[in-house]
Amino acid sequence: MYKLWDLPVRVSHALFIIGILVAFITAQLDAMTIHQYNGYMLLTVVLFRILWGITGSTPARFSSFLRGPAAVIAYIRTLRDPVLRHWPGHNPVGGWAVVLMLVAVLVQATTGLFSNNEDVMFDGPLNHLVSTNIVHRISQFHGAWFYFVLLSLIVIHISANLIYRVIKNQNLITPIITGRAPITQAEAQLIVFAPAWRFCLCFFIAAAPVAAIIFKVI
Ligand code: HEM
Ligand code: HEM
Numbered sequence: 773m774y775k776l777w778d779l780p781v782r783v784s785h786a787l788f789i790i791g792i793l794v795a796f797i798t799a800q801l802d803a804m805t806i807h808q809y810n811g812y813m814l815l816t817v818v819l820f821r822i823l824w825g826i827t828g829s830t831p832a833r834f835s836s837f838l839r840g841p842a843a844v845i846a847y848i849r850t851l852r853d854p855v856l857r858h859w860p861g862h863n864p865v866g867g868w869a870v871v872l873m874l875v876a877v878l879v880q881a882t883t884g885l886f887s888n889n890e891d892v893m894f895d896g897p898l899n900h901l902v903s904t905n906i907v908h909r910i911s912q913f914h915g916a917w918f919y920f921v922l923l924s925l926i927v928i929h930i931s932a933n934l935i936y937r938v939i940k941n942q943n944l945i946t947p948i949i950t951g952r953a954p955i956t957q958a959e960a961q962l963i964v965f966a967p968a969w970r971f972c973l974c975f976f977i978a979a980a981p982v983a984a985i986i987f988k989v990i
Pocket of ligand 1 (some may be wrong): 792795796799800807808809810811812814815877880881882883884885886887888889890894895896897911912914915916918
């Protein structure tokens with residue numbers, strides 16, 4: 773067992789799970805203040821994870837796990853094999869699923885900024901930038917996006933991880949919690965973990981636009 777997922781990847785993942793649960797519950801309860809700040813947290817985390825995908829530790833980088841169509845098709849063909857091909861990181865299909873989920877969370881949080889909730893007279897922080905008609909449409913889109921896109925991706929994501937666990941006997945879940953995965957020593961030696969200063973830089977760049985929204989600079 774060697775370290776594969778660094779702390780920023782694992783904490784971001786945990787925050788996605790907690791944040792999406794909180795977003796769903798607070799939306800049902802019309803608890804818009806908590807919904808709003810929880811949304812800001814998720815927006816910061818997703819922006820951070822995108823930056824970390826460009827400059828972070830090598831297994832977290834998009835360049836290390838996004839493969840072309842030929843590699844994706846070749847991987848899908850191997851799925852029927854009794855012994856699964858082992859990947860030191862996201863496999864070619866999982867890699868694209870990661871991008872889809874990050875984009876889905878980004879769209880969800882961004883549209884929330886332009887939404888309103890007429891039941892409790894709540895206005896999103898950027899509503900002043902668009903017309904009332906657009907706010908109305910974006911609010912509907914924000915709800916529909918959650919139920920039809922984000923939730924579907926999450927159900928597929930969790931099912932895929934459970935299928936790997938139960939049918940393929942490959943445990944991907946423990947590594948995303950502990951960081952340690954059954955990769956070879958040679959694979960582990962190739963990993964370059966990003967330094968703490970780079971984490972701080974990515975975090976501040978991600979938090980800056982969100983802080984600008986919270987403090988009404990925008
Ligand atoms: C990724 C983060 C977010 C998630 C997962 C999320 C999820 C949801 C869900 C499930 C609903 C209920 C939709 C319905 O039942 O029709 C909702 C409603 C709403 N959300 Fe979010 N939301 C997020 C971020 C935000 C943010 C950042 C804001 C504003 C600052 C926001 C503002 C609203 C408003 C105003 C509504 C009410 C819309 C309506 O009544 O039609 N959301 N959100
Ligand atoms: C609720 C919302 C969830 C969201 C938005 C989400 C999103 C993500 C994202 C973006 C990644 C990529 C991690 C990275 O490279 O930073 C990921 C990986 C992963 N997630 Fe989730 N996740 C959610 C829930 C769950 C749950 C409940 C489980 C447990 C069954 C889970 C298990 C995993 C595993 C095992 C991986 C690593 C897969 C691999 O090794 O390639 N996720 N998830």
